[in-house]
Amino acid sequence: MEILKAEDLSFSYQNKYQTVHAVKHVSCGFEPGKTYAIVGKSGSGKTTLLSLLAGLELPTEGQVLFEGKSTRELDCDAYRRDDAAVIYQSYNLFPLLTAEENVLYPLKLKKVPRAEARDRAKKELLAVGIEEGEFSRFPAQLSGGQQQRVAIARALAAGNRIILADEPTGNLDISNGEQVVEILLRLAREEGRCVIVITHDMEIAGMMDRIYTMRDGELLCGE
Amino acid sequence: MEPYIGKRLLRRPWLSGLSLVLSGVLAFLLCFLSGYRQQQELRLQETRESFEIECVVTDLRGSKSSSLLLDGEYADFVLAEEGLAPYIRDLRLVKEFRYSYEPPTENTAGYDLLGVNCEAAIPAGAPGQESACVLLREDFFERDEDWVLVPERLYRELEGETLTVYVMDPAAYRPQYGGKKGLGEISFTVVGWVPGGGETLYCSYSTARRLMDSLSGKQTVDAISFHAAHNDELDALQRAAGRKFSRVQPNATSRISSIKPALTVYDEQYRATLAALEQNIARTGRLLPAIALLSLGAGFLICFLATRGEGKSYALMRTLGMTQGRMLGSVMLEQLLIPLLISAAVGAALGRPGPAAVSLGFHALGALAAAVKHVCVSPNAILRSQE
Ligand SMILES: Nc1ncnc2c1ncn2[C@@H]1O[C@H](COP(=O)(O)OP(=O)(O)OP(=O)(O)O)[C@@H](O)[C@H]1O
Numbered sequence: 001m002e003i004l005k006a007e008d009l010s011f012s013y014q015n016k017y018q019t020v021h022a023v024k025h026v027s028c029g030f031e032p033g034k035t036y037a038i039v040g041k042s043g044s045g046k047t048t049l050l051s052l053l054a055g056l057e058l059p060t061e062g063q064v065l066f067e068g069k070s071t072r073e074l075d076c077d078a079y080r081r082d083d084a085a086v087i088y089q090s091y092n093l094f095p096l097l098t099a100e101e102n103v104l105y106p107l108k109l110k111k112v113p114r115a116e117a118r119d120r121a122k123k124e125l126l127a128v129g130i131e132e133g134e135f136s137r138f139p140a141q142l143s144g145g146q147q148q149r150v151a152i153a154r155a156l157a158a159g160n161r162i163i164l165a166d167e168p169t170g171n172l173d174i175s176n177g178e179q180v181v182e183i184l185l186r187l188a189r190e191e192g193r194c195v196i197v198i199t200h201d202m203e204i205a206g207m208m209d210r211i212y213t214m215r216d217g218e219l220l221c222g223e
Numbered sequence: 224m225e226p227y228i229g230k231r232l233l234r235r236p237w238l239s240g241l242s243l244v245l246s247g248v249l250a251f252l253l254c255f256l257s258g259y260r261q262q263q264e265l266r267l268q269e270t271r272e273s274f275e276i277e278c279v280v281t282d283l284r285g286s287k288s289s290s291l292l293l294d295g296e297y298a299d300f301v302l303a304e305e306g307l308a309p310y311i312r313d314l315r316l317v318k319e320f321r322y323s324y325e326p327p328t329e330n331t332a333g334y335d336l337l338g339v340n341c342e343a344a345i346p347a348g349a350p351g352q353e354s355a356c357v358l359l360r361e362d363f364f365e366r367d368e369d370w371v372l373v374p375e376r377l378y379r380e381l382e383g384e385t386l387t388v389y390v391m392d393p394a395a396y397r398p399q400y401g402g403k404k405g406l407g408e409i410s411f412t413v414v415g416w417v418p419g420g421g422e423t424l425y426c427s428y429s430t431a432r433r434l435m436d437s438l439s440g441k442q443t444v445d446a447i448s449f450h451a452a453h454n455d456e457l458d459a460l461q462r463a464a465g466r467k468f469s470r471v472q473p474n475a476t477s478r479i480s481s482i483k484p485a486l487t488v489y490d491e492q493y494r495a496t497l498a499a500l501e502q503n504i505a506r507t508g509r510l511l512p513a514i515a516l517l518s519l520g521a522g523f524l525i526c527f528l529a530t531r532g533e534g535k536s537y538a539l540m541r542t543l544g545m546t547q548g549r550m551l552g553s554v555m556l557e558q559l560l561i562p563l564l565i566s567a568a569v570g571a572a573l574g575r576p577g578p579a580a581v582s583l584g585f586h587a588l589g590a591l592a593a594a595v596k597h598v599c600v601s602p603n604a605i606l607r608s609q610e
């Protein structure tokens with residue numbers, strides 16, 4: 001049963017001089033408990049597809065369905081708060097808040113009781129390999145890999161069932177990158193979350209259950 | 224309460240400090256100046272209502288204000304409803320007689336006996352002396368009785384007793400008035416005293432009228448002074464007075480001058496006070512909006528500095544599912560928390576919540592103007608900025 005689905009999805013950027021058709025007639029589905037890689041050349045439309053899936057943009061044609069409901073009708077703010085977490089290549093954390101506070105932030109938005117929120121934050125931070133001594137560090141005092149893991153812990157603590165990551169390992173060295181990918185894979189296998197990762201790294205893509213390849217805004221069916 | 228507003232503020236101590244100082248100073252200035260303005264307006268109103276503008280009847284040259292020996296019609300005019308009565312208050316009338324203890328001869332000059340219509344007509348004593356006279360009862364001026372105030376020294380001997388003197392009315396010796404012998408004997412009850420030395424006695428104006436009738440058969444008056452009743456109707460007062468009194472003419476010949484009285488209105492100080500107050504009010508009137516504008520500017524500046532580098536944080540908030548409205552609210556709350564607390568404190572301390580709220584309002588407007596631009600970020604900005 002697919003939790004997220006793209007149906008004949010198209011999107012174009014309109015500016016003064018031209019119209020860029022960044023995504024063209026893309027149809028694909030994503031199931032819980034599975035991992036997906038989206039690969040493709042630079043400019044092929046991967047990030048655009050991701051922002052459509054996250055409800056950050058609305059499609060010009062076709063639709064994105066979350067549990068059968070179009071993002072056009074969905075309250076997209078609530079959708080991102082409760083269901084779909086976006087993880088960027090960098091800058092995923094509030095610089096003025098500590099690691100723990102960053103994880104607690106969405107829980108506060110959801111008005112999760114304090115004690116429960118702290119428990120959940122602690123559990124998820126430990127689960128992604130952040131030690132208790134590092135909870136009170138600010139993002140600037142964490143390594144890139146640690147920052148990405150804190151961002152993942154935040155998505156987990158908030159209970160988001162879909163994780164959309166745009167080159168989450170792009171800024172990391174190999175070992176840190178592997179660590180992050182492993183965590184993402186584990187999330188899908190053990191917790192049944194749907195993980196969608198954009199990557200340039202074919203080795204990482206190879207570890208995913210399914211690879212979608214994009215070229216010039218179109219989706220070539222993968223393995 | 225939005226998450227971590229307090230912590231975010233504390234972790235940017237410089238900006239928060241700037242916000243504290245600027246909004247505190249501006250709120251203080253606004254409260255203080257509006258208080259000052261209100262006080263000046265009150266003083267202006269008070270001055271208009273109760274400043275005592277002294278008006279004195281003088282000779283035509285304006286050099287003499289006592290011993291005028293004016294015809295009684297001038298006093299009547301001042302007292303009459305169709306004369307000056309509607310325009311004046313605190314009228315003081317003085318009629319001068321001479322008195323002596325023995326029947327006067329050509330060699331005895333005698334002393335002054337002044338008929339006065341109220342306590343204020345008695346010339347003030349030495350500076351610092353509270354009142355010009357000490358009456359044993361307050362209502363003597365209303366009593367139809369021949370009483371007299373004597374110098375302090377005499378009072379100790381004569382307290383409660385009767386004083387009999389010979390009284391002379393100078394009017395009787397004026398060719399145009401003379402008709403009676405001008406001299407008589409009268410017995411007064413001693414009811415109070417006047418501080419200081421001298422020999423001058425004071426009796427009531429009703430006694431003076433009776434004395435004039437019997438001594439010279441002519442009502443005259445030697446000094447007339449009063450205050451304007453309505454300070455904003457000075458022109459009407461001058462116009463009404465013009466029917467009977469001239470304007471002061473410093474160059475008039477002494478003969479004419481002694482016949483024709485003039486009215487001098489001492490309004491320079493009143494007008495200067497009004498002008499000064501009005502100028503102060505106008506100045507603060509210009510300063511207040513300037514300070515409100517400064518509040519606006521401060522709100523804008525601080526919010527601009529605070530939100531300038533935070534675009535990505537705001538995009539992140541949106542990514543985490545915060546609605547645009549809530550985010551604007553959150554940013555505004557973060558921006559206004561310190562100014563709110565400080566202007567509430569300043570408003571309470573100076574007892575002026577209104578201006579404090581105005582200062583906060585302008586600060587908020589400025590902050591809003593700066594916040595809107597940064598808050599309307601698309602979360603996509605982060606995705607894009609990485610490419
Ligand atoms: N804001 C925009 N306005 C106009 N065109 C845009 C805008 N953002 C992206 N594009 C264009 O849309 C196309 C797809 O861009 P997109 O960012 O989705 O590619 P991508 O696959 O993520 O590339 P990369 O691997 O470099 O991140 C590109 O041709 C790009 O130039």
Ligand SMILES: [Mg+2]
Pocket residue numbers: 046047048166610
């Ligand atoms: Mg991209």
